[in-house]
Amino acid sequence: DAGVTQTPRHEVAEKGQTIILKCEPVSGHNDLFWYRQTKIQGLELLSYFRSKSLMEDGGAFKDRFKAEMLNSSFSTLKIQPTEPKDSAVYLCASSDLGGVNTGQLYFGEGSKLTVL
């Protein structure tokens, strides 16, 4: 089975640019998460979808971060406009809630964003 796929793996953007990160969850998973990971803050939840419906939008990240789930097998995270403080690794994860593993998260390898 294919795991969670994230593209691009690396992105360099100028301040003020718009960037879009993509995620394909594990086939059949109904829960999808976007996290931001930095050394200082650790993992911070950006968005959480269940069956394509937005359940959590990460509070402090609302203004410039927008996650969408257009269908059950594809999600995007748009950052507009980017700022240098957005430099981080963005992780996507999906879950088989109700499955044998009782909601275990499966993570992609992340998209490393550098904003100059």
Add this chain to the structure above:
Amino acid sequence: QQKVQQSPESLTVSEGAMASLNCTFSDGTSDNFRWYRQHSGKGLEVLVSIFSDGEKEEGRFTAHLNRASLHVSLHIREPQPSDSAVYLCGGEASSSFSKLVFGQGTSLSVVP
């Protein structure tokens, strides 16, 4: 929101020695706990999931949970250089996935 204190921040052990990592949660929101490993440039992989007090073993990895003290630990038996990575604990509330919390991570180095 529930907070997680993970320790130590970094740890160096010799190959074959036991490595022990700890997490303490600020309250009892989480019902289920997992330990994750993250190699450099990779995503998180689940090592051990533990849902009740006591211990749970998965190969060389053993997790201990004590709900009364809000404490979960991970012990790595006979660590190898390939185990060098960042280890994170995670807590989940069965009532809502939006209450997932993670520790800051422990950077483990295993030296030959």
